[in-house]
Amino acid sequence: MSAAASPLEQMVVVLARDLADGELGAAGAAALVPMAAIELARELHAPNLTIGGEMFFNPQPGRLYPSMLDDRALGRCEAAETFIELFGHSHHGLDFFFHSGLQVDVFGNINLHHVGGTLHAPKMRGPGAANLSYCHTSTRFYICPTAHTARNFVEKVDFITIPGHLSGPEAKRAAGLTNEGPRLVVTPRAVLDFDPTTLRMRLRSVHAGNAPEDVQRHTGFDLAIRGDVPQTPPPTEEELRVLQERIDTSGALRA
């Protein structure tokens, strides 16, 4: 075990700390960091956290996989479901979910469909989204892209696949988005959250080794940095030990 945490390990720890005991949630499509966060929370403070909503309950993967939609990644699990249950979970709601995307904008809207051009004449066509109902029906979600550059953090997305806070409180109300929506944006460089009045993204803390001005330089919109920006509390020795010894046994978060 090494003392210094990798950027992905730092992301995992920030996310794990925000998940509460007794909650229900799922990892989403890009599962590496979210699944590690869920597992870490279950190991350290949330033993009654239930993983559900993606055709299985409480998987016990032997190591981390980039996708959870793989029988090997599930390892053993307590119950298997089918896509019909998507309606059940959408209507009952999850407590949390995780999203990532080609572009993320200042209001936490996420684009997975196209960059440039239009939907049917795109300059670059993305994958789309296999499940966007949870952005509305899970109480909150986290945005956790594994890259943080001025190219993927843009002022306004070209297409809103997953609605974040749209263009602010007014627009959110008008669209009928009554849930919290995106709570935190956790990247390899920093933690960002949303101003409660304007719902614009702002810099909350920088991970060890990152200066606030560097994070601003790699972000395509104004982060409204005022005064000192705190450092993200690094992983404790226990968090890092449990993560490396019991969850990320193949070192995927350090690759």
Added chain:
Amino acid sequence: MDGDTRPTRRSKITDLQEAAILARDALRTRPELCLGGLFKQGRPVALVRALLAAGAGGLHLYSSPGAGYDVDLMIAAGAVEQVFIPGVTLENRLCPNFRSAVEAGRVTAHALDALTVVGGLMASAHGVPFQPIDALRGSDVLKHNPLLREIDCPFTGRRIHAVGPIRPRVTFLHAQEADRWGNLRHLSTMVYADQLMARASDLVIASVDRIVPDEVILDDPSRVTVPAYYVDAVVEVPYGAHPTASFPNYAMDEDHIDAYADLGDAARAGDREGLAAYIARHVTGPKSQDDYIAAIGGTAHLARLEAEARHG
């Protein structure tokens, strides 16, 4: 005469070529093809290859909410006109031919979400004119989704969405086992949307890794995932999901899919030779599944995927 005149029940076992012709001819009347499985597992890829070899075009593709390799391959072979699948990706990278074809305007990829697809299949399977959806707000997908309508909830008056029935003309499924009558057993942990598709479609053709004796089904009926009543034809195709996985029998062939994607990326950049050779070698060339298995590296190669499925 007593027992001797008893009529015989018809076996639904057929072969790949016959299944492909059955599907191709049905799709000529309405080109809506639906594929079982999800992303890199449980995909009926041998049936897809056979259909491409038999000659199909202008297809409208449906699937469970996530697809990748097989959809990209069908696009590379020029067989697809429209895609009605929410997520099309190889997960670790984008689908090269899907991307190129949509960007060039050769294929229309509709913006959809999972509830629309699952709800549309539910409406079809249940014989109702629409499935209500009360879980979509604020996404640009709603502005473009061709299958949704806004309606007033007759009870609360709230604006909600409705999706009409999705009725595939043909559905291809892959399961691990079936009997000769077409009772399917998925032994994988997830069964995706396969059961729903079987009930929603006109014509259902399944490939299985192996046909099992009738007794296997009769001894454990609750293990049957799709009753034979919903299945029109079944084909025994060893490794019929390759290069996707058929758990617990064999894992996905990530190296094969990656090599294919590299050829697709080269085609994007203007060099189509490798992709054309790939299609000749794997799709139009093989006369049988045995030929295909030889083309991908033989049984030694597949033994590695079998070991991976068992041990991770």
